[in-house]
Amino acid sequence: MKRAGAAQRLPEPPEGEPGARGAATRAARRTALALAVAALAALPWIGNTVLVQFGISVLLLATLAQGWNIIGGYTGYPSFGNSVFYGLGAYGVAIAMVQYELPFWVGMLLGLGLGVAFAGLLGLAVLRLKGHHFAICTLGLALVMTAIVSNLEIAGGNIGLVLPLLRSEVLFYELALGLAVLATLTVLWLSRSRFGLGLIAIRENEEGAAVMGVNTTFYKVIAFMLSAAFTALAGGIYAYHITYIDPVGVFDVVLNVKMIIMAVFGGPGSVLGPVVGALILSATAEVLAARLTGAASLFFGIVIVVAVVFMPRGIAHLVRHIGPAGWRYFIDNVRTHRL
């Protein structure tokens, strides 16, 4: 994660251009993004059901990647425990709707509460670990959770829960879109707030941040809870949409790996990177699955390996830095990381 030294080799362009031109560019960029969101919101009325279905899946993954971005990209803690928050969100909705016959939104609140509370308690304990130790510790969580939930009567044990059927794909799509936008706006706020800068300071040098007056424990736990909040909400929407969940299906480490790949592919620690990463990788996987079924995963793996070798800092970095360097950007990357 800590690439601070390596990053110095490539020239960093100034963040905000001063003067009226900079303001105009920013306004234009903002308008373009607002238009893009509006177009996405209108998609169910323009596109077909297949596209809407794909959209739901991509938007949920984008939210997950964005959630991981908060703890993994900004704070520098590579969490493998996010799939647990996802599962808790899914079970919150399922338990509320199936066992207590409560409305969907109450379930979402329950899932949100479960995910955030668990992240808070867990964070206090495991955020003391760093790097690989933190990763390994969180890696075990999904397995532990599967075992616990499998034995809970209220969660349907290992048989799982069947949710009521809702015949409205548009609602799920708009919910997923709203959540992805909310997650992205939160990350945008992070990127320019004192809190977000504190997280970046922790990522770059935790001791240094502490010396400079950042309450690192507090910052890290809040970041973990924020990450859990979006992940749990995505899990809740997923549960109601798929109509059936079981412990093995929702506490899935593979899903966590997906979040990481998408966030890292897009550019960890950037605002739009994880969303773009989720879109590009999902589209690639979908096309490969349709075109060459048997070897699809193989080619998908190759895409990821090539991406990591030639652009290890993600698409966001590529877009900003490729400029005059052209193809030498890729060569520089390979050289910098001594591959």
Next chain:
Amino acid sequence: MHRFLVLLASVLLAAPAWAQTVTFGASVQVTGPVANTGRYYKDAYEFAVDKINAAGGVKIGTEQRKIALKILDNQSDVNLSVRQYVQLLAQDKVNFLLGPFASNFVLADSSIAEKSRVPMVQGGGASDQIYSRGYRYIFGTLPAASDYFGSTIEAMTKLTPRPQTVALLYADDAFDVSVAKGTRGALERAGLKTVIDARYSTNASDFSALLSRIKSGKIDAVLVAGHETEVLNFIRQAKSLDVSPKLYSFTVGVPSADFRQALGADANGASGMSAWLPTAALKDRWFGDAEAFARAWKAKFGYEPDYHAASGVATVEALVNAIEAAGSIDAQKVRDTLAKSSFDSVYGHVAFNDKGQISMPQTMIQIQNDKVVPIFAAGRFINKLDYPLGPWGDR
């Protein structure tokens, strides 16, 4: 010129005949972790459709239509399979759906059929949950998990000497928990005393503690709901610890050739069940009978069909029969005729209850002299059960 006109006219007349097809769509596990069994369904759907097309296809009113089949590979990913079923309906415009393998896939995928009000006939999921949701568009050809030991328990009540004590062991996954739940009730109704009722974790390899309890409790009958490797370990350890209940029965393994090969002579005496045996008694409109079906299957694919394969074929036949009965490819009409299905197939008699699930008794089987022998079905003994099993030293 004249000849050309005739040719043109005949082409124009013939065109609608081959353009008009009925399309069945399915998303199955051709690759990925569950592809081993998932592939049976791809083979079964293709095998059945080819056979039915060769016999002229499906008759709708007065016209014969061929069946087209669209199979997608979901790579053993539930989320992808859901999207593929949406794609099959929205983009590929398939008329009817065939199911994937495994209960968790069926549970998720059937909600697409229900949402779109298009019937799905599936032969790959046995979980009782599939039918407990009040869905109207899902039909299944695998008998209920809760009834797997039904025939075995019925046979046990008719044995002399009657077994007095029973041990019920089961793995902790969804399917085996369902089996155990149903078996527990059936044992109680049959008046058999369950002395040990134990759950073990999936992929457990050490059964010595459980076996010691069985030995010290002098248990007469042991029923195990688990997976093949667990059953293999159980029998090997039973031999080395010299635990010999009078009867033991397993949900998996016993019908398969691999199982007998792995255990050799030690497999003898093990009981199990199968919803399907390739006998000539099972008559079929397209394949003749189940024996001929099994031969043709082996010749084409190079392996012997098991109940998954036969169940997959039965789903295709159920759809074809329902379409013919409805005289239409209207989804509503076909759903209604499917609900009234009643026909004989290579798989057995197909008829669905009001929830959409088939009711089919399991045949109790036992390995005797390295061969699978049917023992008990439909309330009577077909062959003599090797009972009570003697101590390992005498076998």
